[in-house]
Amino acid sequence: METKKVAFYTLGCKLNFSETSTIARGFKDEGFERIDFSEKADIYVINTCSVTENADKRFKTIVKQTQKVNPDAFVAAIGCYAQLKPEELADVDGVDLVLGATEKFKITDYLNDLTKNDFGEIHSCEIEEADFYVGSYSIGDRTRAFLKVQDGCDYKCTYCTIPLARGISRSDTMDNVLKNAKEISAQGIKEIVLTGVNIGDYGKGEFGNKKHEHTFLDLVTELDKVEGIERLRISSIEPNLLKNETIELVSKSRAFVPHFHVPLQSGSNDILKKMKRRYMRELYVDRVSKIKEVMPHACIGVDVIVGFPGETEEHFLETYNFLNELDISYLHVFTYSERDNTEAAEMDGAVPKNIRAKRSKMLRGLSVKKRRAFYEQQIGTECTVLFEGENKEGYIHGFTENYVKIRTPWNPELVNTLHKVKLVKIDEDGLVRLEFTEAIVA
Template identity: 70%
Template sequence: MENLSRKTAAFHTLGCKLNFAETSTIARQLTGAGYEKVNFDEAADVYVINTCSVTENADRECKIHVRRAMKANPEGLVVVLGCYAQLKPQEISAIEGVDLVLGAKEKFNILSFLDDLQKNGHGQIHSCEIDEADFFIGSYSIGDRTRAFLKVQDGCDYKCTYCTIPLARGISRSDTIENVVHNARQIAAKGIKEIVLTGVNIGDYGKGEFGNKKHAHTFLDLITELDAVEGIERIRISSIEPNLLKDESIELVAKSKRFVPHFHIPLQSGSDDLLKKMKRRYLTALYRNRITKILDVLPDACIGVDVIVGFPGETEEKFLETYHFLSELPISYLHVFTYSERENTEAAQMEGAVPLAERKKRNKMLRILSEKKKMAYYATQLGKTLPVLWEHENKDGLMYGFTENYVRVQQPYNASSVNQVEFLTLEQIQPDGNVSVVPAFEGFLAKV
């Protein structure tokens, strides 16, 4: 007989891979306590919204998803957590429909707040001072995707003048190597083929591993241990600071059968003057050196870049420094962010604000450059036979996958290929920017 008393919970995640890992872990807590997970647009007893503070419209996005929850079930309890919830708990609690706001320390204790929670027209706030968020909770996403996001590090000790993440997530701290390896093995046991390592500043891995500020281990120690984990076909490193990406780590990736030739390295500006104003810990010469080193040992590597336009003091001349620096670098794509003022950051008080219309124009210029870079990179890969991991989505009869070096490919949907790695030859760039593939010739497969 069906259990009519079973409670349901729905989840929505805004922002980064780290948020996805944490939402998935919180979802497992609720399902372990007897909740049934349902889609966010279905009627649920509890809706959990994990927010981001990096997006320019964090407040608007949060309100949109609260309204979605209320439309699906006006009596459902709405819980908002994550970075924006830590930074602006009062604002969120005032949103109509919000019942509970949890800060950085409290979000992993969600079950203890749900038992007595009732809908009464105002949002309860449970939010710590950020210096209390000095502990580590291991997390990973599983079940929703072909790949798993594995959290290895949290928080940041850098003081970049535009960034609120240290205010939202606290000091840099790390999971133990033993626990990361344990989680990786659990992921492998589920049949997931790819792990993406995530954190706020993963190159700083090892700091705070055992509750102190010193590095017990290094990022190189971590990836060396993970490289030996059986059952995972691919491990991908997410965003890593250029000053923390050491030669030894690049060389390990070059020799590894698991770590893939794909790096995402924040630049933020191609002007040394602006990098200093941002309090970044490198200049363009070091950045260029990292790109050169990668391509020396991994000539087919995909290299993604984060860049900010419209930072205070970014004159036309300084923007063009960035544009030309990126244009000349042998990189593969850009993630372009338009600077927006954030409370309690140094940059918000700086002179030389760039007009919003100019920020948007510069963003568009770099997005066009990104598309050119991506197509040029894809063109270098045509004719090569590479392993492709297929994803589950069926979009208008097509399925999509990624090569190890992050070329997005497509083929007619075939259910038997989902979550499988297949060697395929990259054939042609399609009008939508993806690459069509054909089966590898028999002689190649025999060699593999």
């Protein structure tokens, strides 16, 4: 019997990447061969995202691509958008199967018959049923691995569909996270990025209940002791859940790197209240100050949403000036888009699309300025770089522990190695050049 070929495409966040990778390993265990998405596969699996309008539109384009390569291929849609709008995805020409939040990890059970369907077949649960935890991590796709430690969210931010798409906050057990971390390390991967929907909430409902068996601080303390992992990076963490003890631990840590990504969403307290965020801007200033006090060289990334309903020009300028004065390193800018079944979609004061776009452009410009200033501060310093695996136009890229992106002429021997270097200058593309100061560290 001929081996069936499967290919995967992931939209959205690091958490989706970790889950795709785990689902792909499940296919391998069932005897499938994984190939690149551009190749001719028997099955294409698209892991969807519900955060932006753009991710919805891209889904249709990706399905069309599969039909061009192999019109007879079986196409399955899984993930957040598949949970929220299963009928919409099932109606897309070429889609055969749509699996919601609980079903996606059992996808191979639904593949007995790979004949194309006239209509997309839907298996999705009521989101209340998504109360169990499935651990996952990504390896093989990149130099670093994404390790999922938590899923779901109990927050009620008025713009967000994630609780509807992923259910309640629940966590992996400490033992399982440590086991997965050791498995990743055994593959020779040098860096692990901790990921989840709301990772600062780690410990909640480890076994489907609400008991806090362990806290996020317990988790990072134990992970720091795992031998063989050179680097650990915390992905996004809510400002109200980023405690001083965690910041202190990272500053003294063996493996955790001085890089934090802390969502802000708005620099206006009025808008933060409308968003039902769980902090005011004053707490955010306090978190940034604390990080910089114990790690002056730390990189701090910020999520911000522009064009939220009721955001006036004054509110926006409040956000712009707040971020301009804050000692941060870069921004991830999201243009607000209305999502069905959210409170914000019903609010008055919709901001015209052209104004949303203008504000977004202004903040993206500020991000470029901030990143440049942060890189300039790092010139002349010695640090460690982990090199990536891709040859991009004759260069190899990598990141320092504090997330400065560097490039140097391609050398295959550098792939997935850590080197001590000195940062010497910013090149014409805004990346940093280096001098090697020491042979391989790891």
